[in-house]
Amino acid sequence: MSQGEERFRIADLIGARVQGMQEYAPEPLAETARRLGVPMETLIKLDANENPYGPTDRAAQVLREYGEHHRYPDPISRRLRQAIGAYIGVDPEQVLVGNGSDELIDLLLRLFRPAPDASGGIGQVLDCPPTFGMYSFYGVANDMQVIELPRLPDYAVDVAAIEALCEKDPRPKVLFVASPNNPDGQLLPEPALRRLLALPLLVVLDEAYIEFAGGSRAGWVAERDNLVVLRTFSKWAGLAGLRVGYGVFPRALAPALLRLKSPYNVNGAAQAAALATLEDVAQAQERVRLLVAERERLFRRLQGVAVVEPHPSAANYILCRVRGYSLEELRQRMEAQGILLRYYGRGGLEQCIRISVGTPEQNDAVIAALEALPPRS
Ligand SMILES: Cc1ncc(COP(=O)(O)O)c(C=O)c1O
Structure with a gap:
């Protein structure tokens, strides 16, 4: 022993x-x-x-020629955030890059998880299964109460059930909705999003697949303080193995998230490949x-x-x-x-x-x- x-x-x-x-x-x-x-x-x-x-020819070439393996990367992905801002038409100050969008789900929940004495923060996560499993995973990992409000039989979000829940218990909650949803591929309709944004919720709209659908709501974040839009280079840009995701966050959250995140969360090769993808996006x-x-x-x-x-x-x-x-x-x-x-x-x-x-x-x-x-x- x-x-x-x-x-x-x-x-x-x-x-x-x-x-x-x-x-x-x-x-x-x-x-x-x-x-x-x-x-x-x-x-x-x-x-x-x-x-x-896979990656674009330009991104693949940049990866082959990448010579900075021995150096720490830019901890706050400055050039990449600028390029993302231009690509989706948002202020780069509101963009944060993560080790896949997965990391940003975790980071956001860590930002709000209540202190050990249960004071402050947001203690509840709303999840609408069937959907991407990482919302409940990180909710549990961060000691938050995960409340499931299942989707309707056609996999549409049950907005009325969410409204009823918020009516009964108006404490602020974090709601995750993937649009298109994984696994059914259905978009969240605009009227549904508007109804959700009117509730005491921080709405995290996960647009991991939006390039295949069109109609991103990333531009809405500038006007609202309770909407986060998550995006990724894993799917449309063919960089899943490099782990580069990003989010567009309300102005009040972005600086706090930058303070909370791990210093070198996105490696240098990943930043370079994502940047190369955006420099020649055709x-x-x-x-x-x-x-x-x-x-x-x-x-x-x-x-x-x-x-x-x-x-x-x-x-x-x-x-x-x-x-x-x-x-x-x-x-x-x-x-x-x-x-x-x-x-x-x-x-x-x-x-x-x-x-x-x-x-x-x-x-x-x-x-x-x-x-x-x-x-x-
Ligand atoms: C809805 C959804 N969000 C996020 C992700 C994760 O993306 P990333 O590779 O950027 O972590 C996935 C991956 O399958 C997904 O389906």
């Missing part, structure tokens, strides 16, 4: 909230290839809403157009496939309800052909899969594999 163990069992002292948390550890592609016994390059990876085209935008056209084609083709029922999407993925096959059997059949999709199964997503839009060839392969499955009742 070591000295420490005589005084206490260290494992017993881990915060209770962590016991119930799930490790987030999707299988890396190389591991999947080994498990399936096939070369990694043959796999059709459509399970994480990544961009199949290629990324052309790929977005291709992916949107492919999304529409994939949707139309899936409508004609007996074993799935696709849900219309404004993002780079399509949610489908599966008919006649268990998700496990479907997974096995798809994996046997090297096709990786996202399988759900709980929380309003029973019998659901999500297909990320790939290249035309990848999409053809998915369509063919699903079409080949004999219909079952």
Whole structure:
């Protein structure tokens, strides 16, 4: 027994909230290839809403030539924030860059989490599942009470339920809404956003996929003190592995977030690649157009496939309800052909899969594999 163990069992002292948390550890592609016994390059990876085209040529070149690995990066991403401000038409002072937009979800909640004596701050997070899992994850991680207000059967946000809750308990809360939502791909309609902004809520509008939809509300942040818009380079710009996200924050919050964040949260190569993407944005935008056209084609083709029922999407993925096959059997059949999709199964997503839009060839392969499955009742 070591000295420490005589005084206490260290494992017993881990915060209770962590016991119930799930490790987030999707299988890396190389591991999947080994498990399936096939070369990694043959796999059709459509399970994480990544961009199949990768970074732009300019960003890839900047990464190849990047020579600052031995230096600390700009801690407050000055040039990148300027470029983001120009790209989306907002004041760079209101932009903050993060290690993926994930980090900014956490940072924002850390800004508001009440002190240990439960004084001040915001203690409650509103989550509208099914949606992106990191809102509740970081809510729990920050000791906040996560209140779930499930979406309606068509996956629209239940605005009336949120209004009723705020009426009953008017204490300020943080509400997360993804628009388009992950996994169904539906945008939050403007009247719904206006109703939410009228409530005692800090509305965090997560626009991770907005380039595939159009109609960003980032410009609204300048006029309001209770709206945050999150965006990312992971999807449209093909930089998921480098981890660059950003947010547009009300003037009253941006300086506080800059003080609170980790010093070098966005590494130098990531900043350089994101900047290069914005300096020559045409290629990324052309790929977005291709992916949107492919999304529409994939949707139309899936409508004609007996074993799935696709849900219309404004993002780079399509949610489908599966008919006649268990998700496990479907997974096995798809994996046997090297096709990786996202399988759900709980929380309003029973019998659901999500297909990320790939290249035309990848999409053809998915369509063919699903079409080949004999219909079952
Ligand atoms: C709705 C939504 N928000 C945020 C993210 C995370 O983005 P990032 O890679 O910038 O952390 C994702 C990634 O899947 C997402 O689906």
